[in-house]
Amino acid sequence: MDLHEYQAKECFRTAGIPVPPGKIARTPEQAEAIAMEYGGNVVVKAQVHSGGRGKAGGVKLAVDPADARKHAQNILGLEIKGLTVEKVLVTPTEEIDTEAYLGVLIDRSSQAPIFIVSAAGGIDIEEVAETRPDEVRRFVVDPRHGLLPHQAFWLADFLYDDPELIKQTAKIIGQLYEAFTNTGASMAEINPLITTPEGKVKAIDAKMSIDENELFRRPDIASLRDTSAEPKAETLAREAGLSFVKLDGEVGCCVNGAGLAMATMDLVKYYGGEPANFLDIGGSSNPDKVASALQIIASDPNVKSILFNIFGGITRCDDVANGIIEALSRIEIRAPIVIRLTGTNEELALEILQNAGFSAYASMDDVVEEAVRLARA
């Protein structure tokens, strides 16, 4: 779960990291009032789960409160990579001497937290890593010993020469690690970490992703989820316990298992169609879940056909078939539905489906090909 900049900054503040003050505005008037409070020179920043805010016009410097109001007016409601800006962060402008990058995330290959630091901050770190690898230092934390003070110092020492800046930064690195572990984050990033002409080190942007699997035991962090910042269908899917990702195609997919769901999407493409979504209903044959899935897929106006691809391993296919039939009896679906069910009790399932008037297929290729044909028809 991604946090907004202002939420991540609050986590950083709790850990002691120096972060400039800031307040959230939902209207231009609020932005103006906040700018007034901060003396006029402020930055107005779109709060949206997407990179490239700056390029999209989502970050603007204001010289006075009226200017802040004007910028907020432009940014609120702006669409950035498909997401509408509902909130802006208004924060005093900082004088900047240097910009660095400081991040920590869970590294898959070392199975441990890894720090990434670079004196080339304020820009895309992946790009820096590719074009100027010498300017990036990586450090894997041994999870058995945690981040040790000298390791934080070594990393800080890679960024600056001034002992005073190194000292402040080593402390911030320790605090960032603390924020990372205390929130169950999978990623925490300060970009840029700035130095000011007065010799202070500060975090003026903040990004954090929290591991979804942590949220059950961290209600305070779970409550930070901003459902207004994601497609409505995804909110509904999560509430129904479904894995769902909205896409732009016309073939709705309802599959059990994440791997099979991805392979089904790929096969839609293989047969010349475009998948409308990723959806994993899990191992369940629960009609409520099937009904929610169907409703979510059908509510997408782009969807022209819907396919089920179910491989009954542990789950019995006849149970799933009954679940589908019952779900369809509850809700009305405009788009044609084609179903493939195979595995345990397959024959029984196909009989149930055919009796209910549905096309029923035994092969994944057949059902996908038919779904694409129907969508293109």
Add this chain to the structure above:
Amino acid sequence: MDLHEYQAKECFRTAGIPVPPGKIARTPEQAEAIAMEYGGNVVVKAQVHSGGRGKAGGVKLAVDPADARKHAQNILGLEIKGLTVEKVLVTPTEEIDTEAYLGVLIDRSSQAPIFIVSAAGGIDIEEVAETRPDEVRRFVVDPRHGLLPHQAFWLADFLYDDPELIKQTAKIIGQLYEAFTNTGASMAEINPLITTPEGKVKAIDAKMSIDENELFRRPDIASLRDTSAEPKAETLAREAGLSFVKLDGEVGCCVNGAGLAMATMDLVKYYGGEPANFLDIGGSSNPDKVASALQIIASDPNVKSILFNIFGGITRCDDVANGIIEALSRIEIRAPIVIRLTGTNEELALEILQNAGFSAYASMDDVVEEAVRLARA
């Protein structure tokens, strides 16, 4: 630094360990009032840094407040292994089903915390370990991973069969480890850990030793030191930055270095004397420190002679000689003083001492023999 039972119980409470209530009385009247508050059935327990309180009559059950008063009267002022009882803990009597032992300390050979548990509690664990080793389980904590929940469970499972008691005890084991690490303890012990007829697990006695080296960064714990519970000379020595242990002999010893100080005491014994103390003045030739050392030794009425044994390695012997002379010019010492100084600038030092009228020896054996002779004279 040893904590009193009531202080250790406070640390345990902070960590969440179930500990019965209790209050400190310094007078029989206070003990009576506290007993009243707890309904009459209480235990009155001497708060003194010494084992074997029970055998020495320092722990008594009272059936009513008057009884508590009477017991407090007897216990307050009692001498237990040379220490006078100044305070008693008054705590409600608990009904006891079983008594177990639960302790954790720093293990020298594994260089890690080690848990020791036994279902045979309420008695000396060393004795249990010797006579019934099968009833004792040891578990070394891997400091890199900390104490893990299943390890606490395994230990608890060694103590009890009842799942409910195991669950409570596993939690207490985790909390004891937390109290141990959070206070920088070198030892934390619950003996006995009891079970009640209602199926509750509680700590009814508590012992903790805090690593002296931790105290500089834990002022809250350092403030728990009870100087009334130790010989006055030791308080003075600590304040003067000296390592000092009072003994019962008649030869006062003033030595630089702990190993040499012990060897000097042993040599006193070898020549037929008894050392009056262990005292390490460290590498310093600071006259203030030497003066404090002399004053502390001389204040012991048993002391019949005082010996200095100084090996100047890094320290220059002439510096030390000057320090001794200056210290002696400030305070008056009744007992005869003999001095051995060797090492760096030895000749210079011997000259300084002889000029000041002191016997000066180059050999450790000679000075000790003479000090013993003087003490026996």
Add this chain to the structure above:
Amino acid sequence: MAIFSSSSTRLVVQGITGRDGSFHTRETMAYGTPVVAGVTPGKGGEIFIGPGDLTTPIYNSMDQAVSETDANTSLIFVPPAFAAGAIMEAAESGVDLVVAITEGVPVQDMVRAHAFARDRGVRVLGPNCPGLISPGKAKIGILPGHIVTEGPIGLVSRSGTLTYESVHQLTAMGLGQTTCVGIGGDPLIGTNFIDCLSAFESDQETEAIVMIGEIGGTDEQEAAEYISGDMSKPVVGFIAGQTAPPGRRMGHAGAIISGSSGTAAEKIKAFEDNGVGVANRPADIVGLVQEVLS
């Protein structure tokens, strides 16, 4: 022969009395794998009733279970909050292999659990994996016994249902399996592709291997290099997620393209660059296998 399991597998199930745990324990017992113990704290002394007249004793801890029954493999069904703890308990109990089925284990918990298991040299499979099955020999996990059959193919996959799909097709064409291993869909997994490939390479009965990857991470790329550098047996690959958008988690916590890294295209290219045949769709896997076997 088979990998990570054999007829001497002696299974202990952690969380045997839970809904999933009890169901799959019965399936496992029915398949003929000896389940010598179950563990549920607080239920020690009870008896688990399996299919037919099979039963298995329940213990309070892995410590007891292993010392009483000489179990050598653990299968974990405990809830996410306690799963990492259960893996560490298993790793310390003396078993050689820990198979963690539980989905949704916090990733920072797994950082600790993997470090602990590594320190003890204990193999972990998963978490969030379907486990493994060696047809006719041992079933450790939730892969259904009736879709597999004995034969010369080793199969390793990050996905459960995609494994069913592929095994189903292999079995239908008469291509039986030595062992099918689901390594799991989480970002931090114990046993990885290379571990399995290397085991299959050493397994005398395995003649060819099917490897099913997906988007996220670089395990498939490293496996491709390993195949070309260290393996003599043929491998057929498949990668799911060609149409997955970047930055979105596709069900599995590990199935996510980070920035421009971990894409299906990248992985397919790694296979091709290292001479590994890649199936365009699941249905092509069988054909490629037949090709490499002939």
Add this chain to the structure above:
Amino acid sequence: MAIFSSSSTRLVVQGITGRDGSFHTRETMAYGTPVVAGVTPGKGGEIFIGPGDLTTPIYNSMDQAVSETDANTSLIFVPPAFAAGAIMEAAESGVDLVVAITEGVPVQDMVRAHAFARDRGVRVLGPNCPGLISPGKAKIGILPGHIVTEGPIGLVSRSGTLTYESVHQLTAMGLGQTTCVGIGGDPLIGTNFIDCLSAFESDQETEAIVMIGEIGGTDEQEAAEYISGDMSKPVVGFIAGQTAPPGRRMGHAGAIISGSSGTAAEKIKAFEDNGVGVANRPADIVGLVQEVLS
């Protein structure tokens, strides 16, 4: 020859600008041991002025110091609060030996630091130790250079001044030393008696060993068994603290009799039971050494 040090020792001093650090660094340089670097965070770039015209560069971190100067041994004088951290920094920097002089390091800090150093296979001597000196070759620590002389005796001790006392007597009787090692008086020390005994056993120039123990712990008992089981060279022992009362810390944090364990009597008995000669008093050490050498 010598143990744990040689003419190729390249020393870095952590805490070189402190009061004790700077004093002993000068002594060390004057003895001829190459001090190739100093470390004091925040003072990187400055130059440490040694005796004569000797100087050494100061770095901000051990990382830099070791990579710039190829130092292979670290000597630590930083204050107790930071000493464990300095040991871990040294252990990670690539040096082979870390000698920690600092007294008063919290024992729970040392639990962590020793675990960290063990994981990296780095030898730690101390903390709270005087270090070591190999007469004519290397001085790493605070043992005074003028009381030692070259010769065939290896000496290992838990105590500083008692080492002086013994070395002084050995030197006076013409018995020079290969290496004198002070392993330190703390309860948790890195290099212990057995490590030193085993190194002396392998050292070609060492002909006999003096081992000076004291009350507390069981290191001397284990060493006694090691001597009788694994050593060919003669060892003379001495134990301080025969008159120490139980339960009281005798200066050294490690010199404490716990219950009935760690007494001098116990240790002397262990020596005698294993055929190791024990001196009754320091003055008897030389005689016993002369005896075993003849």
